[in-house]
Amino acid sequence: MLATLTHATIIARAMLRNSSSFSWSTIPLLGIVLYIYSVEIESKRWSVVFAGLALWLMDWFNELINSIVLHVSNHAALWTVTGHTSYLILIGLSIEISFYFAVAGIAFVKALPSDPKQKILGIPNRTVYVTIFSLLSVGVEIMLHAIGVLNWAYWWWNVPFIPLIVILGYGTFYAIAAWVFDMGENHRKQIIVVGGLAAVDAILAVCLGFAGWL
Numbered sequence: 001m002l003a004t005l006t007h008a009t010i011i012a013r014a015m016l017r018n019s020s021s022f023s024w025s026t027i028p029l030l031g032i033v034l035y036i037y038s039v040e041i042e043s044k045r046w047s048v049v050f051a052g053l054a055l056w057l058m059d060w061f062n063e064l065i066n067s068i069v070l071h072v073s074n075h076a077a078l079w080t081v082t083g084h085t086s087y088l089i090l091i092g093l094s095i096e097i098s099f100y101f102a103v104a105g106i107a108f109v110k111a112l113p114s115d116p117k118q119k120i121l122g123i124p125n126r127t128v129y130v131t132i133f134s135l136l137s138v139g140v141e142i143m144l145h146a147i148g149v150l151n152w153a154y155w156w157w158n159v160p161f162i163p164l165i166v167i168l169g170y171g172t173f174y175a176i177a178a179w180v181f182d183m184g185e186n187h188r189k190q191i192i193v194v195g196g197l198a199a200v201d202a203i204l205a206v207c208l209g210f211a212g213w214l
Helices: 007-015 026-042 046-073 095-111 125-146 163-181 187-211
Strands: 088-090
Touching: 026 046, 026 095, 046 088, 046 095, 046 163, 046 187, 088 095, 095 125, 095 163, 125 163, 163 187
Parallel strands: none
Antiparallel strands: none
16 A cells, blocks of 8 residues: 655655745746737637637646545655746646646647648547647656656556556647637637636635645
8 A cells, every 4th residue: 555655745745835946937937828818819819718728727627636646645646746946836736837738728729720620641630639749748748757857656657658648648638628629609618618627626626725635
């Protein structure tokens, strides 16, 4: 039975919501995120905006689940962030990572073919693009893991066994972004999906916060 915290977990817990490492470089990063969204809003590309928010909120859901894994196992989360960061929000989520995911969905849907029914080598293009972007993202995580700033503790969520990371770690993110984006002008449905994700995240965060699981 796992009952001992990993070294990475001990380090991350000491960093968790500790503002002593704050860097002013965080503010320009926030400005970049706001600028990217303001450009899309100015151009009234609402499907792009909602897709970006959907991916970001999906990441928050995964991060909250990751915190639950740490609490339940009393060993390690699925992924644990160490290394320098301006602010570690959750055990596996730094403020820099959150800013990245805030714009990743926008970058992704802008790369998608305009026709969702188009196929690539007989495969739906959305499936192809979700797979490619997921593999590229996991490739970045492998490099971060190699230099010791993103830590994996379980064999089934680790190199070389990465299918779960590809599917659950990123596939769901890009898939929901594509799904929301392809709703097109049905902004009501997009708002319902994005609002639903936000509500689930907020409720989960509040409950876990009061329980002391974050």
